[in-house]
Amino acid sequence: MRGILMRIGALLAPKVTAAAATCNSALTVDDFSKFSTNLNTLGEWTSDDSTMSSISAKSGVLSFTPKTNAYFYETFPCQAATENGYKSIQFTVKGPKGGSMNVELQSKTSCSASDFKSAIVPVTGLTGSTQTITLPLSSFPSSANTNAISGILWSGFSSNSAWELSNVKFGCTTDASTAPSATKDAVSTAPASQKSGTPSKDGSCAGTSGFNCLGWSEGECCSQYGWCGSTDGHCKTGCNALYGNCAGAASSPATKDVVSSTRTTLLTSTRTAPATTASASAPGTCSNLLIDDWVSQSRLTFLFYNAMLQPSSDDASMTSLVVGSPSPNHVTINPKDTSSYFYSQFDCVNAKNVYGGISLKIKAPKGTTFSIELDSSATCDPTKAVQVTVTTADLGWTFDGTEKLYSIPFNKFSGIDTGKLTTILFAGFTKSVSFGPMGFYCGNTGTEVKITTTSAVAGPSSTVAAPKGTAAALVIDKFAKADSNALGFWRGYDEGMKVTISGSKATIISQDADYSLYTQLSASCTDYTKYKGSYLHIAYSGSTAFSIALQQHNSKCDDSIAPYPETWDSLEASRYAKDGHIYIPMSHFNIELKRTIGLAIKGFYKADQVVLSTIEIVPSVPATHSIPNKLESGDLVFACKRPNSFAFAIDDGSPEYAQEVLKIVKEENIKVTFFTVGAPLLDESTNLTNVYREMEAAGHQIALHSYTHPKMEGLPDYASIDWEYKEDIDTVAKQFNGYHTNYFRPPFGNEGARMRQRLAQTLGAKPTITMWSVDVEDWLWAETDTPEEQLKAFERDVKKGGNLVVMHYLYPSTVGYLKQFIQIAKATGKQLMRVDQCMQDPDAPAL
Numbered sequence: 001m002r003g004i005l006m007r008i009g010a011l012l013a014p015k016v017t018a019a020a021a022t023c024n025s026a027l028t029v030d031d032f033s034k035f036s037t038n039l040n041t042l043g044e045w046t047s048d049d050s051t052m053s054s055i056s057a058k059s060g061v062l063s064f065t066p067k068t069n070a071y072f073y074e075t076f077p078c079q080a081a082t083e084n085g086y087k088s089i090q091f092t093v094k095g096p097k098g099g100s101m102n103v104e105l106q107s108k109t110s111c112s113a114s115d116f117k118s119a120i121v122p123v124t125g126l127t128g129s130t131q132t133i134t135l136p137l138s139s140f141p142s143s144a145n146t147n148a149i150s151g152i153l154w155s156g157f158s159s160n161s162a163w164e165l166s167n168v169k170f171g172c173t174t175d176a177s178t179a180p181s182a183t184k185d186a187v188s189t190a191p192a193s194q195k196s197g198t199p200s201k202d203g204s205c206a207g208t209s210g211f212n213c214l215g216w217s218e219g220e221c222c223s224q225y226g227w228c229g230s231t232d233g234h235c236k237t238g239c240n241a242l243y244g245n246c247a248g249a250a251s252s253p254a255t256k257d258v259v260s261s262t263r264t265t266l267l268t269s270t271r272t273a274p275a276t277t278a279s280a281s282a283p284g285t286c287s288n289l290l291i292d293d294w295v296s297q298s299r300l301t302f303l304f305y306n307a308m309l310q311p312s313s314d315d316a317s318m319t320s321l322v323v324g325s326p327s328p329n330h331v332t333i334n335p336k337d338t339s340s341y342f343y344s345q346f347d348c349v350n351a352k353n354v355y356g357g358i359s360l361k362i363k364a365p366k367g368t369t370f371s372i373e374l375d376s377s378a379t380c381d382p383t384k385a386v387q388v389t390v391t392t393a394d395l396g397w398t399f400d401g402t403e404k405l406y407s408i409p410f411n412k413f414s415g416i417d418t419g420k421l422t423t424i425l426f427a428g429f430t431k432s433v434s435f436g437p438m439g440f441y442c443g444n445t446g447t448e449v450k451i452t453t454t455s456a457v458a459g460p461s462s463t464v465a466a467p468k469g470t471a472a473a474l475v476i477d478k479f480a481k482a483d484s485n486a487l488g489f490w491r492g493y494d495e496g497m498k499v500t501i502s503g504s505k506a507t508i509i510s511q512d513a514d515y516s517l518y519t520q521l522s523a524s525c526t527d528y529t530k531y532k533g534s535y536l537h538i539a540y541s542g543s544t545a546f547s548i549a550l551q552q553h554n555s556k557c558d559d560s561i562a563p564y565p566e567t568w569d570s571l572e573a574s575r576y577a578k579d580g581h582i583y584i585p586m587s588h589f590n591i592e593l594k595r596t597i598g599l600a601i602k603g604f605y606k607a608d609q610v611v612l613s614t615i616e617i618v619p620s621v622p623a624t625h626s627i628p629n630k631l632e633s634g635d636l637v638f639a640c641k642r643p644n645s646f647a648f649a650i651d652d653g654s655p656e657y658a659q660e661v662l663k664i665v666k667e668e669n670i671k672v673t674f675f676t677v678g679a680p681l682l683d684e685s686t687n688l689t690n691v692y693r694e695m696e697a698a699g700h701q702i703a704l705h706s707y708t709h710p711k712m713e714g715l716p717d718y719a720s721i722d723w724e725y726k727e728d729i730d731t732v733a734k735q736f737n738g739y740h741t742n743y744f745r746p747p748f749g750n751e752g753a754r755m756r757q758r759l760a761q762t763l764g765a766k767p768t769i770t771m772w773s774v775d776v777e778d779w780l781w782a783e784t785d786t787p788e789e790q791l792k793a794f795e796r797d798v799k800k801g802g803n804l805v806v807m808h809y810l811y812p813s814t815v816g817y818l819k820q821f822i823q824i825a826k827a828t829g830k831q832l833m834r835v836d837q838c839m840q841d842p843d844a845p846a847l
């Protein structure tokens, strides 16, 4: 999704180095001290064109983690290297032991020629430690002209692990004492990604031909190095005004590439998210139309959709975009610099005579400025749009550090067709800011776009009899002590939630549906079967927007083996609550009471305060308190049930890695389960429907992973939970020939009573809610300096007996380890299979 810089041919008129046949000292091409500006020691452009998953330079060393087909290059004034006595290319590298890569020399027929040719030498057998490579110029294929060298490119990295590069030089010697086995079986073609570049409409920018970048899709700024683009390197100090459009570049980066570099409009344009309460409607009946409620980090930064399910992204131009910060339904925008931008698309909204503009609450420090671009398109094609930009100054906006409502009236954007609005884009931020919900406002005066949450759909509301139990009461917790309960066992809670234990009460505020407060009910496996006829009683005040979970220990009653706990059942506090008391029949918890281990208060879906004063088990319920029926809540599974089985359950990630995953599971000849998010299946640009059709045909299991990947239990109401399930189930059926499945993996592993019950309700069947007991922790390690921790995490969990995997193909390092993961699993002697097979599902295909 990143904007990609595109090389377009001619470099600046060459500086030919003075003839001096003896070489006194090496010529440093790059010491990486200026890497942050994309310039090397010779003052010219150097980049990976965003082909690496991460790249940075520190203390003269470039560290990077390649994606598939990644490359990195240095350009410089044309070098008559041989004439000037240089004999080699030298550099210091650290790559994986046994690793390899290609080094490509880019040279021209003469320094005044415009096109370069590539000559490649593979470097193999890396030591795994830092080593200096000396490649004699004579080792490159004869197509290389060592008297007109214009660039060096590294590519073909043998692994997507961490690499380092430093000290790139032309050397005076060919002393290869430290050189590895550079072999001569070189190919003379460049990697596809580096063919000499697609010429712009006008040919190329700069050079002697005088071509420019105007109208070029990668951006209209021509850097002094002969490249068209839209980033600072091209548009700011790099800009060559003669050949590009540099005016106002800093505050308004060329945006042509912004929209075109992103996915095409979703095919779901006729669907609307549940929170969207209005479509363009006649005045008088109008209600504000939500564009984004900043409700899901994954929707914004992984799936790139706004609340209208239209594309939205910063194309990784920001340092970060954090949703839910500083408060729910807000986003904090942290720009890298003024070239950072962020956009949201609409499905060609007709605002004429309905909406007067777009409004949102903004909090920004005093003195902040930025610009706002609105696009409209006669053909409803966001890539072919009229773009009009105004600044915060044009709108008369000032900021003072407090949150206020701001409106963006369409009449400030002359030339825009308000009947066909396609995109809003924010850029040129001088400081970090936060936005509240953003949407179209009705009429001519900006009004706040409120998040409308539909009122809860009532669940089945019959009540059941409440017979008396026979066991004596058991006080579990009166909150007398800070970190242990009345049974003397541990009580604690997740970091991030606000819990105060004081005055024999626990006061809880949780902003996140992932947080839990735990209280342990037994040292190991205590048999609570005698309480089967009893009731869990919780005395509370405040909110009841949470779940209560009773946990079951594993079959060995051993907390050092996985999974621990083995499962739990979550029930909805509000269904069982009345007048400050919650009574839940112990029998409503679908677990083996014989192995009860603990209780969790969790799944908070509002940030409202909850105060608990007593947790106990009692034999009876006051006559005034009726008990609702037990709702189906599915099976929450963390491990395979079939003896000696092991299952890879892979959640989808970045479409670009799908083919590699497909290839590896094929090579390893195993069957796996893919949990796939619904919305991207309908987005043709992801190709994911085709990928999963192929996987399904190859015998893999396709399963549900929600429609837009929110924390399901965090959703505000039944309607929005149901919508996620329904759209997902319908999409899977539509894309996969009527296919229906009851296997679901909760995004982020976020679980609670409502998401379970609504899933069972929507499916009309008992779901298998698939968690995991082997976590490769890709979310934690994949993008760090120690991606190999993923292997360690995998091995650790497998050693503990885990046999159900969670991983995503989001990062090259994770995909790079997939083969090893599979081989480690095979080495356990267990049989690898799909999740439904390992659950002994009678409907699963035979092994």
Ligand SMILES: *[C@@H]1O[C@H](CO)[C@@H](O)[C@H](O)[C@H]1NC(C)=O
Residues within 6 Å of the ligand: 687, 690, 691, 694
């Ligand atoms: C889309 O996926 C299919 C199935 O895996 C594959 O054959 C095809 O090459 C992919 N297309 C693109 C453009 O990647």
